[in-house]
Amino acid sequence: MQITVNVNGQDYTREVSARLLLVHFLRDEIGLTGTHWGCDTSNCGVCTVWLDEVPVKSCTVLAVMADGHRVRTVEGLADGDQLDPVQQGFIQCHGLQCGFCTPGMMLTARALLNREPDPSEERIREAISGQICRCTGYENIVKAVRWAAEHEAAARTTEPRTTEEATV
């Protein structure tokens, strides 16, 4: 089947088999290896990407289901050389170790902050509860997301642009 998927703002048209998973489409067909694969069963969440604006586990989405839709991956988080505040937060707060769950965690965090600019720690934990990290014990991931929230709040008071405009 021929599908066209908009990934990080660019259209990709490919001939794919109906059973191809979105995670393999991203990694193998268009070479975006920042999206990882970890468990087959939608439990670990390292494959999380955005389908339109919603975080999904791309191991459980067929590539053909993304036909005509927009996908956002970790490679589309930064604005050129300017890292997204979530990416900054992960560096600042040591929110990653091996880096394998990190792309999925950051995409979920970005979606949360777009919806709720000032989430509590509890809300952050809930938001990432469908994803597993084996390295960090989650503490610094939660802090990283709070860091991003606080810095975006500070930026909103000093800059005319809203966070949503700046990052989506």
Add this chain to the structure above:
Amino acid sequence: MTTAEAPPMGFGRMHRKEDARFVRGQGNYVDDVELPGMLYGAVLRSPHAHARIVSIDTKAAEAHPKVKAVITGAVLDTLKLAWMPTLSYDTQAVLATDKVRFQGQEVAFVVAEDKYSARDALELIDVEYDILPAVVDARRALDEGAPVIRDDKEGKTDNFIFDWESGDKAKTDEIFASAEVVVSEDILYPRVHPAPLETCGAVADFDKVSGKLTLWCNTQAPHAHRTVYALVAGLPEHKIRVIAPDIGGGFGNKVPIYPGYVCAVVGSIVTGKPVKWMEDRSENLMSTGFARDYHMHTEIASTRDGDIQAVRVKVLADHGAFNGTAQPTKYPAGFFHVFSGSYDLQAAHCEVKGVYTNKAPGGVAYACSFRVTEAAYVIERIIDVLAYELKMDPAQLRMKNLLRPEQFPYHSPTGWEYDSGDYPKALQLALDMVGYDQLRREQASQRENAKKGDVLTGIGISFFTEAVGAGPRKHMDILGLGMADGAELRVHPTGKAVLRISVQTQGQGHETTFAQIVAHELGISPDDIEVVHGDTDQTPFGLGTYGSRSTPVSGAATAVVARKVRDRAKLVASAMLEVSPDDLEWERGRWFVAGDPDKGKTIQEIALASHGALELPEGVEGHLDATAVYNPPNLTFPFGAYICVADVDTGTGQVKVRRFVAVDDCGVRINPMIVEGQIHGGLADGIGMALMELIAFDDEGNCLGGSFMDYLLPTAMECPSWELGETVTPSPHHPIGAKGVGESATVGSPAAVVNAVLDALKPFGVRHADMPLTPSNVWRAMNGNPVRTDLAIQ
């Protein structure tokens, strides 16, 4: 917004150098490696725990239009590769030839043009099995008439692997015979799995023209792997290059050599193309290095007022179908004999019996520090059992028996020399941080009015002593390879440096920490130091990263090699300044003339001069570059005091960890941010093992923990916000006083969680129950019917 704050010139908090690529999705994991013409491998696995292979028909698979090769044990046999050595001097089938010995064992390997086709072709292979009775319960493995699993070994008539003991048996027994109080408990540390989020995999590329094999593999020990491949496959070692790229977590799971790696290599040799093999999650959980599976009959002897005198443990160790544990050769039970823990005992003795069962091979993994995890768990659990019987407060009982600072270096009853410690200080800090007395008061009042169905609070303590940094090569080797590690340091003319190390990060942040060690020793900014690791063609030999050994061994090698550079720089500086080297003094980053501090040369100036026209003094050939190999004189002994506060819903058996205080002493902290991150991760492991994680089997040997739907890992919802404290007792024998920390929290935390849950259940008369304390297991323990958690069939 910027992260570009100046890094510390040495130790201190510093953002990680590796993060820039990871947050952009630019890491390079093994599954990200793509080579021109690459083919994809997949492994056919046994559905049975124990069965004789009657026949394997691969014709239909070979006829698949996209299949390039189908490899079976019979094919490997012609290459003498059907069996390979394990890291414990046993053998393991690469692809089964005679029998399958555990569910998930490798039977055939398909190489195809794409990974979907490779998987399709597995379905086309027809294997006829003659099913045999399986040995599932380790306690039945040595029964008369038990099926013999390893009949491949000539003359083998049982499932016995080894007997091993440590400590003074006679003295221990004597103390037990006259002790006022003896308490015993059967304590199980069930089979769990490290489950790194990135599964194991490899890309093999054999170049027929040059005869060189390049193997990208997410191994924690690239050099050791290279040597083993040379010994097994007969390839000359200089023609093998193992590259361990970014690794998505290891936790000991990625130490052994797995059949899939060997199959990828053979696949590349056979097809003449690069071959990638990545296992899926079920393959990872069902076939690769599990952890623990120790059945520990534990006894403790004490006076009536709680002076602990001796401990003895009889262990039945389930090693699975092949003895594939990775530990120093002399120690088949790893460092389990550190089980006397943190206490001043008169004697201790342990016996360990290893047996084969029809389960996956492994045992030493999951941040266990070579079985220190089992040791720390068993002593901390039996101390609480003793406290229960003596009706003593477990904190008081521990404080009363902890080693005192003046006893260090301490010679333990099982032969260890603990390097340094101030245990009471660490425990007191943890008690103060958690507000122990207040918590106990609250608990007492809660219990007064308690009724069934209430949520009850439990407070659990664990004090652990680790033994890490293996190790002195006189005593410690793996397959004959001494556990020393090399380091090479090059200083470029402009004073920038490249450090090459033998250990391999799986997320621990070596590129940052090791640059900080060089910065500390030489005064070159960490930003100006490139750390190269994970490539056997680019780095000196060493045994790799596991057992918390990177900082204790390779970190020491790094400090030593930097000091060699510093000494050489001194000679060059003396020539530059035309003074005697004896007149020079060092401050971080420069040599200067004693008494005339303005007259000096920076390390950067010296580096340039060492490459220039300066007449070099004797002892300097040119350049400042140096190499070092560090052979540790002793292990290092990190320790810590952990306190868990858990709320147990006695109506549902549900456990919620409310608070967790962790005081760690890992000696000098190079990058406290990274150290704290390591501890956080290990604490989450402890919650996982204590409450959720289990690889169980049914009575036919079917693995019941083969996916993340069954093998439960903690999420952010199960973990509290960790409360960390620290004390710093430097290791006296380590060049920078560091002790290693990667596994401390995984070692120390399970007992704290279990002790907390069982403390909450004390009003129900529960003295002990085994991990994992799932709601149903808690419920059954409360109702007087605790379960054998390793067996699905009771």
